[in-house]
Structures are given as C-alpha cells and as structure tokens.
Amino acid sequence: MIVQIAGNVKFPITLDPTVWIFDDRKKTFPEVFEGEENPTESTKEDELKRQSTRFDREVYQQKINPPVNKSINRYEKQRILKGTFLMPLKPFLHTSEPAADVKKAALVTDEGEEVIDADVLSESLLLFAENGKPLQEHGPVHLYFKDGSNRSEPIKGIKKIVLQ
Numbered sequence: 001m002i003v004q005i006a007g008n009v010k011f012p013i014t015l016d017p018t019v020w021i022f023d024d025r026k027k028t029f030p031e032v033f034e035g036e037e038n039p040t041e042s043t044k045e046d047e048l049k050r051q052s053t054r055f056d057r058e059v060y061q062q063k064i065n066p067p068v069n070k071s072i073n074r075y076e077k078q079r080i081l082k083g084t085f086l087m088p089l090k091p092f093l094h095t096s097e098p099a100a101d102v103k104k105a106a107l108v109t110d111e112g113e114e115v116i117d118a119d120v121l122s123e124s125l126l127l128f129a130e131n132g133k134p135l136q137e138h139g140p141v142h143l144y145f146k147d148g149s150n151r152s153e154p155i156k157g158i159k160k161i162v163l164q
Contacts, residue, residue: 001140003126007106007162010097017128017140020087021080029084032125033148081132086125086144093122096163104164107143110157118163120145127154 006012020026098118105121107114127142128135135141138156 106162108160
C-alpha cells in the first residue's frame with residue numbers, strides 16, 4: 001500500500017497513503033470537483049479559533065505550553081469514517097526535488113505504464129480513501145487531473161511515479 005516517487009529526483013521518497021486520513025491537506029471529492037464548501041466547517045473553525053485564543057490567554061497566565069496537536073472532534077471523526085478523500089500531489093513532488101529538466105512522468109500501474117506531462121502531474125490529486133476506507137481494489141491510489149477531465153476514468157493502481 002505504498003507509492004514510490006523516483007527517477008530524476010534528488011530525494012526518492014516513499015508515500016504511505018494510509019496515514020493521509022489524518023493530514024490537514026486532504027480534500028473531499030465534492031470540494032475538489034464540485035466547488036462545494038462545507039459552511040458548518042468554517043463556522044466550527046471560527047469557534048475553534050475563539051476557543052484557542054481564550055485558551056492561550058489562560059495558558060499564558062499559568063506559563064505552560066499549550067498542546068500542539070488538534071484533537072479530532074465528533075464531526076471530524078464522522079467525516080473521516082464516511083468521506084472520500086483526495087490529496088494534492090504537489091507538496092510530495094516538491095519534497096523529492098525533481099531536476100529542472102524533468103518534463104514527463106511515468107506512472108507504473110497494475111496494467112503497465114502511462115506517461116503524462118510533469119506539469120499536469122504536479123497539479124493532480126491522488127484519491128486515497130473511498131467511504132472512509134483505503135482503496136483496496138486498483139489501489140493504493142487513483143490519479144485525478146485537477147481540471148477533472150479524467151473524473152470518470154482516473155488512472156488506477158499506481159504503484160510508482162518515475163519522473164523523467
């Protein structure tokens with residue numbers, strides 16, 4: 001259930017999509033392709049900021065360090081257990097530091113290899129969870145282009161990304 005980024009990169013890396021469910025960069029399918037935003041989420045964020053400010057004032061008075069990790073509330077837990085999530089690929093490609101002359105990327109899948117433009121790849125998203133569960137069939141990830149042009153036919157079963 002891992003995906004490797006290799007080829008003409010300074011740092012080959014291995015991705016584990018099963019831990020992305022806890023990553024704040026994940027996006028839901030409707031957020032990406034339907035432009036839908038969750039209004040209750042922004043309201044919850046505003047309330048969380050107010051509570052955080054209040055907590056910081058109290059902690060400052062007591063002179064202790066506040067906790068760094070945000071706990072998962074009931075709403076977020078339900079969202080994680082039922083959601084279909086995508087992860088932007090750009091931060092991972094940036095971390096691998098591809099060479100300046102990289103123009104193409106080969107996606108090694110269950111059915112062979114598919115070559116796409118490196119710029120298109122960097123703007124793409126990886127589907128890693130469907131209905132709250134990691135992708136078992138044709139997994140570990142499916143690739144969707146940012147413009148949604150392959151929304152009905154994503155590239156499935158990606159095991160390795162080789163930058164050329």
